[in-house]
Amino acid sequence: MTDQLTSRTASPERILVIETLYLGDLIHTLPLIQAVRTRYPQARLDLLVRAAHRSLMQHLPGIDQVLVMDPQQHRTLPGLLALCGQLRKASYDLVLNPGASDRATLLTAWSGGKYRLGRLNRNQSKRLWPLLHDAVIAHPWGAEPMYWQKLTAFQPSLQLTDTVRFGLDLSGLDLARYSLPTGYIHISPFASEDLRSLPPATLLELVIALRHRLPDAPVVVSCGPSTREQQRLAVVRPALDALGVSCFAGTLSLPELAAVIGRAALHIGPDSGPLHLAMAQGTPSVACFLFKDASAEWMPVGVQHRTVGVTQKAVGGLYGLPVAQIATLASELMASAVPEN
DSSP states (O other), X not given: OHHHHHHHTSSOSEEEEEEXXXXXXXXXXXXXXXXXXXXXXXXXXXXXXXXXXXXXXXXXXXXXXXXXXXXXXXXXXHHHHHHHHHHHHHOOSEEEEOXXXXXXXXXXXXXXXXXXXXXXXXXXXXXXXXXXXXXXXXXXXXXXXXXXXXXXXXHHHHTOOOOOOOOOOOTTOOOGGGOOOSSOEEEOOOOSSGGGSOOHHHHHHHHHHHHHHOTTSOEEEEXXXXXXXXXXXXXXXXXXXXXXXEEEESXXXXXHHHHHHHTOSEEEEESXXXXXXXXXXXXXXXXXXXXXXXXXXXXXXXXXXXEEEESSOOTTSOTTOOHHHHHHHHHHHHHHOOOOO
């Protein structure tokens, strides 16, 4: 089977990688994208991502075009068909579907790609999956970091190297207008769901604990542009201002947010896009998790990362986080870890 796959994928001229899930999923696909770029240096390599992620992917060297899927515009069947029409015009030789989401799989199936290669979905129960691809890869889920799963799943079929590179280049971004302090701790307290986020009161408690353990380390807090996140930050914003915390309430573009995280001495936050941006750029981190079956797939690994968490799900957030322990871990990382960014 592998020999058949490699013969079909030996010399594609036009390649499309589809990753239309959340930011963390996209970040964990970057090593696969980098390996594909290395394997096929002369091929045209395009990405299909969410519209919100296009600006960040424009900072990924080696990509010829970043196409977009809008979750609202392309949520209906007519919208999906219109997008597929755009893909079919490109006449891709090879279409890769590493995320295995329903929408990405339909886009892969209808893309018109000459060879469509995807990963079997997590529960491996959808019998139509093999019919929507020319070949599917049954790689185990849950045992390894997600970026490693995606890379090694496609490695035999495409004869890829196993080098992990995320490849984002944000060096040209000018953040001077934000007057960021040096040696700052960045906190991104909120995730796409409240139950995976730091409650506002916990955020304030954490900042106070950091002030006690690391009085000379400036603190920068950021949140996304959604009304939900801005309202949660507003609850404690006056207290954070009084403590001298620099707050960015949805005012950073995605590339700017990534650069702010990449230049931080330490990142603290829940399982969300900013945490994965920290991992991708080598920024030390303390990750706050709601522990569940698949948690290990998303936890940053390495000596510059620490993980704490809770086991009980709560509607309002990660209640019961060991704030004192987080501050202690932050102090230890600030004292010993050397950022790789």
